[in-house]
Amino acid sequence: MTEEDLLATRFEAERPRLRALAFRMLGSLSEADDAVQESWLRLSRSGAGGVENLGAWLTTIVARVCLNMLRARHSRREDPLPDHLSATRVGHEAGTDPEHEAVLADSVGIALLVVLQTLTPAERIAFVLHDTFAMPFDEIAPLVGRTTAATRQLASRARRRVRGTAAMPPADLARHRDVVTAFLAASRHGDFDAMLAVLDPDIVFRIDRTAARGESTRELRGATNVARGALAWSSGARFTQVALVNGAVGAILAPQGRLFGVGLFTIRDGRIIEMELVADPDRLREFTLAMLPERDSAGHA
Helix, strand or coil, X not given: CCHHHHHHHHHHHHHHHHHHHHHHHHXXXXXXXXXXXXXXXXXXHHCCCCCCCHHHHHHHHHHHXXXXXHHHHHHHCCCCCCCHHHHHHHHHHXXXXXXXXXXXXXXXXXXXXXXXCCCCHHHHHHHHHHHHCCCCHHHHHHHHCCCHHHHHHHHHHHHHHXXXXXXXXXXXXXXXXXXXXXXXXXXXXXCHHHHHHHEEEEEEEEECHHHHCCCCCCEEECHHXXXXXXXXXXXXXXXEEEEEECCEEEEEXXXXXXXXXXXXXXEECCEEEEEEEECCHHHHCCCCEECCCXXXXXXXX
């Protein structure tokens, strides 16, 4: 085996981890692959001579490439994942496997991918490298051009934004989460009776013009009609995850991690009395999205 073949073998062993790292930073499988490929080009040009820890070296290179890509997006004020209303088509055009990207998004967490998009490039790099890949702050600091203390603050600020702040007591938050989770699970599995169990008989479900995509029906009334409508949307339920929306329990609909819409819920006595699906880009920008807090030992959020 030649030295180049050996280097390529070592790189391929690192590729899955580097791809996972880049995907969390960029939220796009095609862009993640571009970042990983750039790291290979740099390695193949320079070789591994003098590199004591190839994995750490490659992590640094990929992080730098991702940071540059994020900053370029930020300066152009681009949607980090363009054309979010036709994510599957984007996946095909980018030369990636949409199903593979969907699986990868599921493994990371659909809501987390969306929330990460709200961070600044430096916050996102610091948070992902430290909280997910356990890189020390003194190694992250040179990447983002900050002191170690300032980098620690970046990650802390990012962590607070990712976790968010609930606008209701923990017990109410836990009950609302259980109701919304049960509804989404029933939608995914096409369980009509399970949906009826969490829907108020007089529920109203509204869908905005963007989400309706030209459909004439934008409002459903009554548990039976709403459950039937949810069955028609069951394929979309796969890409939906419970999250904090403006401090309350809501849902993020994001095929392959690309934000499509937000679900709003009004819950009373353990049943959903109102739902709204919002996909209008202007309204979506007004929402504060965050992850739901972890449950405590008593099962509360």
